[in-house]
Amino acid sequence: MNKKVYVLAIAAFVVGTVELILGGILDLIATDLHLSLAKAGYLISIFSLVYALSAPILLNVTARFERKKVYMYTLLVFLISNLISACSVNFYMLMAGRMLGAAAGSLIFVLSLTLASRIVEPEYKGRAVGTITMGGSASLILGVPLGIFVGNAFGWREVFILIAVLTVCVMVAIGVAMNRVQPAPAVSLQNQLKALWNPKMLAIHMTTLLVLAGHLTLYAYFTPFLQAAIGASPTAITLIYMMFGLAAVAGGGMGGMLSDRLHPAKAIVMVLIPFMLSMAVIPFSTGLPLIPFLLLLSIWGALSWTVTPVQNSLIIKTSPETSEILISTNSGIAHAGIALGTYIGGLVIDHSSIMNTGWVGSILVCIGLGSAVLAVNMKEKHVHAMA
Template sequence: MNNKVYILAIASFVVGTVELILGGILDVIANAFNVTISQAGYLISIYSIVFAIAAPILLHVTAKVERKKVYVWTLAFFLLSNILSALSMTYAMLLISRVFGAISGSFLIVLSTTLAARLVKPEYQGRALGTVFMGISASLVLGIPMGIYIGNTFGWREVFIMIAVLTGLILIAVIIMMERLAPAPVVPLKKQFQALKDSKMIAIHLTTFFLLAGHLTLYAYFTPFLKTTLGLHSTTITIVYAIFGVAAVIGGGIGGWAADKWTPQLAITVMISMFFITMVSIPFGVKLPFILFLLIMIVWSSLSWAISPALNNYIIQSAPNTSDILISTNSSISHLGIALGSYIGGIVIHNGSVMYNSWAGSILILGALLSIIVSTRTSSVKSVVNMNE
């Protein structure tokens, strides 16, 4: 496999770290700018909203531009957004820098996956794409705990300085090592939206939307939850996040295995049902011995990533002719769910307690369960979009 793919994986790791890293240092950000935890949580919401919208538009706008040039300029923009974050003197300035980071970050993920597939022979494309997505999941294992440690030990600005330094190194590596690549045909936005009209796909996308919204209602505020309910200190919280990340990566493998062993529909239905039970159980788990709480958290974490590969498999089986488009739009939908979940979580904290975030998220998970049941009762898609038009 082409070693340049690993550069793209590292870039994806950095972008994945930036998106959710604030969830681990929300209290530090809130204290720095004298805002509430819920207001600090909006920094995650705005990032996810822009992340969901930006990539399809930028793909269309840059469709005729040489790919290495696009990647280099996007990395440079991402670098500047993190420098701006580190230098932010007001909450509004940090919010704006997050918007810039989301615009460039979302495009970097899409570019990394498409370039990875083009840099290798067809028989290695699956492995190349898997390597890039491992970079994203690895951000949970290493990036976020590392950010929490740096944020609590040195300060929140140093977190963004770390990201900027890593981005700068990636930029240099891409300039030196990456060859020029001619632009590939891009599916027009009109066709991307046409692919969403089928009722089965709407149900599948709603499953993703409600699932991520329910998950982020708690996960975006997991640090305040751990501090409030268990009284954990920053060092222990970093360890908890590391355990969470390892479980998430393992969960991704379990989800793919379950989809192959059973059917994607059955695997998704069973896992979402278990996910709902786990979310409901978490507030009760804080009253149990800490080791038992960790076991509940591990199940929650593994399920949160196990469902995604099964959903993508389900999309491919349901609409093989348009699966690329639908997986792309499903990714955008997931980030809208992240935005809604972090927003709802902030409202729950503002009007009640972080203890209730998990139960609020559970209601959204029920929406995901209902959506997947509806999708299985709807006939399969044959060809939403004529790709030869």
């Protein structure tokens, strides 16, 4: 497999850190800015909503330009967004920084996915997509735990300064390692819409929306959940995030391998069933000894990151001619799901208990499983007839 894929995965790592870190330092931001936990959670929702809307729009706007140049300019905007977040003195300034970072991050991640699939041989496409996903999930091992440590030791603003420094390092790496990449041949808007609005693709996107919403119902509030469930200290929380991240990286790689060895339509159903069950069991397992409880969290973490490469591989398999725009749309849908799940999780916390977020999320994943089964049972010709 082309080694440049790993350079693209580094950028996915930094974007993943910005996206996921807020769940680990949400309590620090809420305390410093005098916000409720649910209102602070809206920063995650806003990020995800902007990400969801920006990915397909920015990909279309930049479609005619040389890809490395687009990549570098987008990284510059991403750098500025993190400096704004670091300097934020109130909720609305921080929200502005997050919104700008979401727009830039969405384009960086989608470009990483699509470029990775273009620069490898056909038999490695699933693995390349899985590698980019592993880059994002690697942020759970290093980026998020490091961010939590820095946040607790120095303050949450310093977390964004650290991310800004990492972004500069990524800009240097991309500038040196990547060659110029010409844009792919343009696909007409009519064909893009036909590919998007066919029944099979709608079912695939609905699966993404519901599964990510279910996952974030719990994961967006993972730190306060661990505090309430097992009385976890800041050090223990950092270690648990690292454990979760290791599992997530393994899951991302497993998703890419499953997509190459099986048809991704079969792989997605195989992944979603245990994912749903693990989420449903978590709220009722807090009384278990620590090791079995952590093992359950690891299974949940691995499966949560297996979904994305399988879904993206399914899109490439289903509609290769329009896969770039469809992957960007699916990424946007995923972040709409993150926003929805964060909002639902906040409602659960406000009206009942944070301990209920897991099983509520599993209900959403169960509905997503039904949508996946529907997509699997639709014949391929329905997609090609409309593309």
